[in-house]
Amino acid sequence: MKTEPKTATLPAYDVVVIGAGPAGMACATEASRAGLSTLVLDEQPRPGGQIYRDIEASDSGRRGILGKDYEAGAHLASGLRASTAEYLPGAVVWNIDSEKQIDFSAGGGSRSVKAATIVVATGAIERPTPMPGWTLPGVTTVGAVQILLKTSGVVMEDLVMVGSGPLLWLAATQLIAARTPPKAIVETVPAARYREAAKHLGKALPGWRYLAKGFAMMREVKRAGVPVHRDAEEIVIEGETAASAVSFVSGGKRQRIETAHVALHQGVVPNQQITRLMNCRHRFDKSQRAFLPVLDEHFETSVDNVFVAGDGAGIGGAKSAAMRGRLVAMRVAEKAGRPVSGERETLKAALRKDAAVRPLLETLYAPSEDTLSPADSTLVCRCEEITAGQIREAVALGAPGPNQVKSFLRAGMGPCQGRMCGLAVSEIIAAAKGEEPSSVDYYRIRPPLKPLLLSELADFGAEEAPRQAAE
Template identity: 45%
Template sequence: MREVDLAVVGAGPAGMAAAAEAAQAGLRVALLDAQPWPGGQVYRDIYHAGQEQEADLGAAPLEGGRLIAGLDRPGISLIRGAEVSGIEPGYRLSYRQDEAAETLQARRVLLATGGLERPMPVPGRTLPGVLTVGAGQILLRQAGLLPRRGVLLGTGPLLYLFAVQMMHAGVTPTALIETQTRGDLARAMCHLGGIFGGWSYMSEGWRMLRLLHRAGVPRITGAHEVVIEGEQRAEAVRFLRRGAQHRLPCDAVLLHHGVVPNPHPARALGLAHRWMPRQHCFTPVCDDWGEAAATEGGVEGIFVAGDGAGIVGPRAAELQGRISALRVAEILGRIDLGTRDALAAPLRRQLRRELAVRPFLDAAYPPFAEADGLDRDETCPGSPLPAFGTALSGGVPGVLAETGESGGETIADAAGWLPVGGADDASPDVAEAEKTATGAACHAGEA
């Protein structure tokens, strides 16, 4: 049985950074991830991106490439395609790799299992042709598929990012139908000071919105009472806005309603959780170093970093991973207290700057009222748990990733999805969407 000092579960930004920092301090590290390559959802297949895709992603290729390159050092064992099924007291991990059951003995464990897209319980969400934006990114990156007439529905900056990625791949989204309102933006203005701390996020967001505006992609905000219509598959989105009913035909609907921490791994280990009203989700109770509090019977000494501890974004997740790794190195006697604090101080300053914009974003893009009750139910510590291995197998349903890799042509034929490069520059019903977005009762960008 392999023995290491630190086992890191999840090879996204937090996990990769934690592994590199721990190895730098002299620890033996095992970094486990269910995917065949490191990067997590945010940097998925980043090193396979061409120049046009890199333009979509801004600084992401550089940031992701730097983190992936940091894993190429002595002391780090990258265990790819590993689905963790359990962590016992004493930090013994069980996992499956290549259909074989394996075990690993560690002295400490860090969970970097990231977030999940928030459920968006609109009628019609189970129809074929309806999936999350995260799953849409998998289909684009791994199978080269995009919808002919795709409507992006929900709220949050990820809608804008995927819309830009679609355009660079040759398919213009039919429309963005968003649920946030002018009132939400007004309430977010009390956190305006955070914009300056998170200026890079805001400038990137404005850049994407300018690209969408120049491409003529309609943005319809303030939508509510949303229904996805269709008999055998998604055919249209119907919604109310400012008292008027609207209906927009489409081939596919991509839902995104923000991200919440993946609660299942931490809860399966008996870690304490608390409700965070600002982010409308439960998060593990952690100290400033990421060490989580355990409930009675839970596993003590587990660290949690990144979006699994509260939604922070990739740059902040990286910093949290490094800070947690320094604490583990100090606990295991590889660095002293003074060295730990000296190394952590600049990381904490950067982390404060990265987190400054979060209150503004959380207030500007809140869950819409029809979804809030479901969020609390589905993330409540009293709700049923899936198997531990299921929870760690990936942030987006694995069946979608598998289908995207092996059954792409079936999706393209049956659900209105095209191979990238096989579409016209504009979707057929963009004009209809523009009519909806600019009508007397429905002005794009207004609430």
């Protein structure tokens, strides 16, 4: 989609960074240090992304609850603020064309900028977790629970956490620190998975601090007296008009926990919406069970001067995201003929060390089979209310992939543009055809990337983006 603003001359930047999480903040700061004109477009009202959300506004009490790792975001945010990079909060990117014209909404209107280089730093999103009852009121994600805690200090009583992954354990310990521990944790990791993950233990030892932190979080949950039901499967969220209980099989027995609040989590996956829109090549990573953009050693995509920094390049965590952001900025500076920091090789070595634990974590916390292959009656596309069974029927009728299923059923055509169902749809189609998701691929992403008000489109112009916009 090629858009034409009201005026012919657009503001132009050497680098436009999309997203102000750890990767975006670090990248913008490093790029501006190299003398590159830099703009950061961020959907949030303040920098930080999801992991460091609202870091600038959080008080000492909330930082104490969220932990030392959360506090690390303050340094990145202050670095961005002190840099010459222009930071525009509340900016929702809804289109990028082949000439790197970026269209976005901010302040009730839409405008455009041109970029010589685009850095996609939109991070990760939580994996879709289709299961019976997951669309009921009272059911949310672990990430959403964290957002409430970070932005408002709000916690849910009698919360049952369902799924697996480091974020689940982190959020549980944060809720304990907030004096509202979860009612229970229903973990979906099969017992055999621990043995599989143990094969990677030797190579993971350079990242021993992550392992120690994980064990410490599990001990904290145990000390708090939170029941943990392991090796859970056949999970059902019960309720007519809202969640009322979680039932599951654990230890060979059907169990049931009454609750009005359920938080789901099956790990996080790269947010591929922008790279898909820009026709970057992607590959399916069997370890992460997710699509990743194809990148070179400098995190550049198959589209010239389009880079991916942070978890959008593959899940690595906040520390790795910040290092990737700096490395991307150094490469952009190098291509522009600017001096490059001598820290690059040191950063690369630190990045390799930080990533050593990933194979173990990805094996241990791979998504559950129930999530990858939901029952026919389970809703998969929440926006259009399409079930797994309907998707399998479309495949039986000849639909070869997600885009054809979209044509048959409208799955993926809602406001979320497939964010909440895309991976699940690809997995279901692949299983029905006896193939890998790499062969059936993913939805074709089209603009607008996010819901856009007609009033924002009507006010479409090319006004210059404000410098260092106020909080």
